[in-house]
Amino acid sequence: MCRSAYNMVLHKYGEKLYNGLESTMTWRLKEISKSIEAAQGGLFLEELNAKWMDHNKALQMIRDILMYMDRTYVPTSHRTPVHELGLNLWRDHIIHYPMIHGRLLDTLLDLIHRERMGEVINRGLMRSITKMLMDLGPAVYQDDFEKPFLEVSASFYSGESQEFIECCDCGNYLKKAERRLNEEMERVSHYLDAGSEAKITSVVEKEMIANHMHRLVHMENSGLVNMLIDDKYEDLGRMYTLFRRVPDGLSTIRDMMTSYLRETGKHLVTDPERLKDPVEFVQCLLNEKDKHDKIINVAFGNDKTFQNALNSSFEFFINLNNRSPEFISLYVDDKLRKGLKGATEEDVEGILDKVMMLFRYLQEKDVFEKYYKQHLAKRLLSGKTVSDDAERSMIVKLKTECGYQFTSKLEGMFTDMKTSQDTMQDFYAKKSEELGDGPTLDVHILTTGSWPTQPSPPCSLPPEILAVCEKFRGYYLGTHSGRRLTWQTNMGTADIKAAIVRIMKSRRVLDHNSIVSEVTKQLQARFLPNPVIIKKRIESLIEREFLERDKADRKLYRYLA
Structure with missing residues (x-):
């Protein structure tokens, strides 16, 4: 057969051969269309797919037989190559045959709808049919299937989203939207063209998210504010992931x-x-x-x-x-x-x-x-x-x-604190003999301007403390010429240890209220002591066995030393 076809082209009968091929395939495809049209119910797609497989095999054989014609006559005569001719004739006489065209689209859309509603369909068969449409050219896939598929999907998700938003809280609605989005991406991976993914996900995003996002974030008792209050990380993460798509x-x-x-x-x-x-x-x-x-x-x-x-x-x-x-x-x-x-x-x-x-x-x-x-x-x-x-x-x-x-x-x-520490060490090293067993003094030398200034109220220091202060003044001014010292007594503290013991030593036995009264009287010239602090000091003296409570009257204290 190859030799016969070769000889016909060689002897200038290429046009006759090409026209004969076209008319024969056309006749054959019209017969096939009747067979496909006659298939009932679920057999329709199976018959279409089987005849498509047969047509592809036959087309491969015809192309091999007419290879010489394809290489010489077709280019010079500006005719359609054999394989492309076979696809075009299948498109015109099978896919676009009025009794098949609408039925094919309805069947595909119905199967997708049933799958969306939870039924299991033959994904392998669906894949073969959509691949057939792509093989016939992207325009066939897009015009005869994808455009109506997207339109029907928009209508489906518009209705479903309205139904969901009326009965679901925000978190559950987002879960359903996420599931539908994932299902559509999975559908594309199994039996639709990869180019459909962006288009169908855009439909779901618009109908299920963009059209309802303001209502979702403001949902009473479940919207964004409630998610934030209750730390619902999963729901918030889902909202962020979905909303960022629109x-x-x-x-x-x-x-x-x-x-x-x-x-x-x-x-x-x-x-x-x-x-x-x-x-x-x-x-x-x-x-x-x-x-x-x-x-x-x-x-x-x-x-x-x-x-x-x-x-x-x-x-x-x-x-x-x-x-x-x-x-x-x-x-x-x-x-x-x-x-x-x-x-x-x-x-x-x-x-x-x-x-x-x-x-x-x-x-x-x-x-x-x-x-x-x-x-x-x-x-x-x-x-x-x-x-x-x-x-x-x-x-x-x-x-x-x-x-x-x-x-x-x-x-x-x-810096002043460190300098003060060094100064006090030097002061006691040089003046320890002069100071004797009197009160100890810890002076902080504060640079004017570095420390917060507060008005210092008049303070009458005890003679014992005043004497130590004067010794420090003499030491400091003798060490640092040209400086001036001003005492900020309001910024200092003092530990008075010498008042309860002194009173009890002279009185030997006193009740609690009398001790508080005597201590307050002796110290009020310098400050007003807190009765709570006096009570704590009494308890401390009892623990250290300076005082003891009377066994008969617990409010009566005795001096022990």
Whole structure:
């Protein structure tokens, strides 16, 4: 046969051969169309697929037989190549045959609908049919199947989404939308052309997400705010993943989150009950920051635009309360004075890092500096700080954030403390014999301008203390010429140990109220002692066996020494 075909082309009968092939295939395909048309029910697609397979095999054989004609006559005569001719004739006489065309589309769409409703269909057969349409040319697949498929899908998902949103809460609706989206992508991978994926997912996204996203985020008792309040990371993550697929989806979530954060934060910082406890006030802010940092990290993929929205919200409401700088400083003061129970240095460092996040939001950082300087001074002068390392770490953080000028006076305070320590060691080394067994003095030499200044009320020092102070003044001015000392007694502390014992030593036996009265009378020229402190000192003297309670009257005390 190959030789005969070759000879016909060689002897200029190529046109006759080509025309004969076209007419024969046309006749044959018209016969095949009747066979396919006659197939009933589920046999329709199977018959179509079987005849398509046969046609492909026959076409392959015909192309091999007419290879010479395909290589010589077809190009020179500008005719359609044999294989392409066979496909075009199949398209025109089978796929576009009126009794097959509409039926084929209806059958394919019905099977997809049934699969969407949970039925199992023959995916292999579907794959063969859609591949046939693609083999006939992308235009055939798109015009004869894909366009109506997308239109029907839009109608289906429009109705289903309306049904779901009327009966589901936000979380469950998102689960259904996610499942439908995954099903469509799986459908494409099994039996549709890969190019259909973006188109069908776009349909699902528009009908199930874009058209309902505002209603979803505002859903009462289950929308975005409830998810944020209840830390529903899975639902929030699903919302983020789905909404990011549609225009303005993420901005819808972000705007709602920002509105919620600002309203919640405004209530928090203006609540009179919260303002009663500065430490609790700041802890609430830190808890809110930690909570939403975790949500953004876990559910929103650490999206920088969401982090920026969180930061802008905190900056907005923290500055609504003009006491925020003071409260943040008081929080640091509490942690650096008391520390955390069982906390390591790393734990304290972590707390300071979190505080610095709040500090960055403050618009009036100079107000914070004013309060921080006062609180730091009290910690340093009273010796009540968890560690110098923690104190210096905080200074370094502030310096990194605001520059040297912001912390220069704070650093000067630490320098003064070290200088004072060295000075006192030298003072006692040189003056120990002169001082004898009198009261001990610990002086802090504070550089004017570095430390917070407060008006110092008049203070009458006991002669014993005044004598030691004068000895120190003479030592210091003799060591450092041209300097001036001013005593800031209001910034100091004193331990009085010499009043209860002195009274009991002379009176021997006294009741509790009399002791309180006598101690108050003797000390009121210098300060007014707290009765609670007097009671604690009495109990301490009992423990150390200076005093004892009378066995008959528990409110009566006896001197033992």
